[in-house]
Amino acid sequence: MRTIFLSIFVILVFTSCDNTQGKVEKVAEKVNIHPLENSWEFAVPNQMPPEGLTSLSAEQCGACHQDHYKEWKMSTHAHAWTDLQFQAELKKESSPFMCINCHVPLQNQQEYIIEGLIDGDIYQPVKTKNPKFDKALQHEGITCAACHVRNNTIIGPTGTDKAPHKTVKDTAHLSENLCISCHNAVAVITPTLACSFETGDEWKAGPFYGKKNCKSCHMEEMHRAIVPGYEPRLSHFHGFPGSGIPKFDTVETNVLNGLEISPSVLPKSIKISNAINYKLKVKNEHAGHRVPTGDPERFFIISFTVLNMKGDTLNVKTERIGEHWEWHPLVKKVSDNNLMPGEERIYDFSYKAEKKELLKVIVKVEKHRLSQKNADYNKLGSAYPLFITIFDKEYLVRVL
Ligand code: HEC
Ligand code: HEC
Ligand code: HEC
Ligand code: HEC
Numbered sequence: 001m002r003t004i005f006l007s008i009f010v011i012l013v014f015t016s017c018d019n020t021q022g023k024v025e026k027v028a029e030k031v032n033i034h035p036l037e038n039s040w041e042f043a044v045p046n047q048m049p050p051e052g053l054t055s056l057s058a059e060q061c062g063a064c065h066q067d068h069y070k071e072w073k074m075s076t077h078a079h080a081w082t083d084l085q086f087q088a089e090l091k092k093e094s095s096p097f098m099c100i101n102c103h104v105p106l107q108n109q110q111e112y113i114i115e116g117l118i119d120g121d122i123y124q125p126v127k128t129k130n131p132k133f134d135k136a137l138q139h140e141g142i143t144c145a146a147c148h149v150r151n152n153t154i155i156g157p158t159g160t161d162k163a164p165h166k167t168v169k170d171t172a173h174l175s176e177n178l179c180i181s182c183h184n185a186v187a188v189i190t191p192t193l194a195c196s197f198e199t200g201d202e203w204k205a206g207p208f209y210g211k212k213n214c215k216s217c218h219m220e221e222m223h224r225a226i227v228p229g230y231e232p233r234l235s236h237f238h239g240f241p242g243s244g245i246p247k248f249d250t251v252e253t254n255v256l257n258g259l260e261i262s263p264s265v266l267p268k269s270i271k272i273s274n275a276i277n278y279k280l281k282v283k284n285e286h287a288g289h290r291v292p293t294g295d296p297e298r299f300f301i302i303s304f305t306v307l308n309m310k311g312d313t314l315n316v317k318t319e320r321i322g323e324h325w326e327w328h329p330l331v332k333k334v335s336d337n338n339l340m341p342g343e344e345r346i347y348d349f350s351y352k353a354e355k356k357e358l359l360k361v362i363v364k365v366e367k368h369r370l371s372q373k374n375a376d377y378n379k380l381g382s383a384y385p386l387f388i389t390i391f392d393k394e395y396l397v398r399v400l
C-alpha cells in the first residue's frame, strides 16, 4: 500500500473534548499526520439541500417521490445505520473510524470530520466536530441523498427540467460504479481486521459482465410516474432486493433467489437391503456474482434428516456453503466454497435403514445472515432474524 508521509507541526488544543470528562487538556507536540488515502476512508463532503428543497432527508424526498420512498424504507440500505449488528460492532474498540463511511456515507450524517491519522494509525484519527451534523439524517443510513446528491445538486438519469429542485444528468455516477464503491472493498486493515466484500470483482470476472449489471438485477425497470400527477416515465424499483433475510418481522425485504435447486426423486418404498439415496443439485443460476457474496458471515445450510414415525431423529447430515475465517492471532480466510456464477454442485445423501418401518425424510436449504454464535456474542436478541428457509421438502419412505 502506498503511504504518503506528511510531517506537520501541529498544536492540538482540546478545549471541550468528549473523552476528557470536562478536563481542559492542552497537548502541544510534534505529531505526524497522515492524510487519508483509501476511498472508504472518506465521507462525501457536507452537502447543502439542493436549490428548491429545504432538507436532504429521505422523508422530504418521499413527500413527492412516494413510491421510491416506500420501497427504499423497506430496503436494507435504509437500515444500514440502525441495524443491531452494525451498532453492536461499531461500539467495539476494535472498530475504526471508517466503519461508518459506507453505512452513513454523507459527511452531514457524521458527527466528526476526520482530517488525517496521527502516525498513520487508524485508531488515532484527527477529528473536529462537524457543524452540519444531522442526527435524523444519520438514522436514514444509505439515504436518497447518499446516492443522489453531489455538489448540492440532485443527480438524475435525465437532468429533467420538470423537477422543482436543481437537477443534473450524470449517468456515469448512477452506474454500477456507485454500487461497487461500497460493495467491493478488499483490505487487511489491522492484523485482526479485514474488509472482504468482493461483489464487484466477482461480477467483473463472471458471465454477466457486459450483459447485466447490479442495477439490471437489483433495480428492476418499470414505467411509472415518479411523482403523482406527472407523466409515466422510465423508473426503477428502489427496494434493492437481495438475500431476502429480513431485518425484523416488520421489515420484509424482497427476496432474490440466486440458486436453482433440483431434488432427485425418492421412491415411496425401498428394500431394507438398499440404501436411501438422495441427490440435491444446487446451481447458482441467477446471481451475477458468487452465492453467497459480500459479507463473509453469510452462509447456506443444506440438511438431510431421517426420522421415524415416533419423531426420533435417526440420521442428520448437513453441508455448508460459505466462507470460514480465523480472526486470531492473524486474520485469514480458512476456506471458501461459495458458488461461482453458473456453477452447479451435487450434494449426495445416503441412509441405510436398520429396521422395516415407515421413515420421514426432510430436506431443507436455509440462507443465513450470520451464525447463532455471532448473534449471541453481539447480543442481538431473539427477535433479530438470522435465516430464512428457501427449500423445504418432506418425503415418506417405507422400508420393506
Ligand atoms: C467499503 C464500504 C464498507 C465499509 C468501510 C464498511 N462496511 Fe459494513 N457493509 C458494507 C456492505 C456493502 C455491506 C453489505 C454486504 C452484503 O450484504 O453483501 C456491509 C454489511 C455490514 C454488516 C452486516 C449487516 C447485516 O445486515 O448483516 C455489518 C455488521 C457491518 N457491515 C459492519 C461494519 C463494520 C464494523 C465496519 C468497520 C470495520 C464496516 N462495516 C465497514 C460496506 C462497508
Ligand atoms: C416538491 C416535490 C419534490 C421533492 C421534495 C423532491 N423531488 Fe425529485 N423530482 C420532483 C419532480 C416533479 C421531478 C420530475 C418528474 C418527472 O420527470 O416526471 C423530480 C425528479 C427527480 C429525479 C429524476 C431526475 C432526472 O434526471 O430525471 C430524481 C433522481 C429526484 N427527483 C430525486 C429527488 C431526491 C433525492 C429528493 C430528496 C432529496 C427529491 N427528489 C425531492 C419533485 C420532487
Ligand atoms: C454508500 C454505500 C453503498 C452504496 C452506494 C450501495 N450500497 Fe448496497 N448496501 C450497502 C450496505 C452497507 C448494505 C448493508 C446494510 C445492512 O445490512 O445493514 C447494503 C445492502 C445491499 C443489498 C442487500 C443485501 C441483503 O441481502 O440484505 C443489496 C441487494 C444492495 N446493497 C445492492 C446495491 C446496489 C444494486 C447498489 C447500486 C445501485 C448499491 N447497493 C449501492 C452499501 C451501499
Ligand atoms: C444477473 C443478476 C445479478 C447481477 C448482475 C448482480 N446481482 Fe447481486 N444478487 C443477485 C441475486 C439473484 C441475489 C440473491 C442471491 C441469493 O441469496 O440467493 C443477489 C444478491 C446480492 C447481495 C446480497 C448478498 C448476501 O448474501 O447478503 C448483494 C449485496 C448484491 N447482490 C449486490 C450486487 C452488486 C453490488 C452487483 C453489481 C456489482 C450485483 N449484485 C450484480 C443477482 C444479481
Ligand code: HEC
Binding pocket: 058, 061, 062, 065, 068, 069, 070, 072, 073, 077, 142, 143, 144, 145, 146, 147, 148, 156, 157, 174, 175, 178, 215, 226, 234, 235, 236, 237, 238
Ligand atoms: C443506493 C443508491 C440509491 C439510493 C439509496 C436511492 N437511489 Fe434513486 N436511483 C439510483 C440509481 C442508480 C438510479 C438511476 C437508475 C437509472 O436510470 O439507471 C436512481 C433513479 C432514481 C429516480 C429516477 C427515476 C427512476 O426510478 O429511475 C428517482 C426519482 C429516484 N431515484 C429517487 C430516489 C429517492 C426519492 C430515494 C430515497 C427514497 C432514492 N432514489 C434512493 C440509486 C439510488
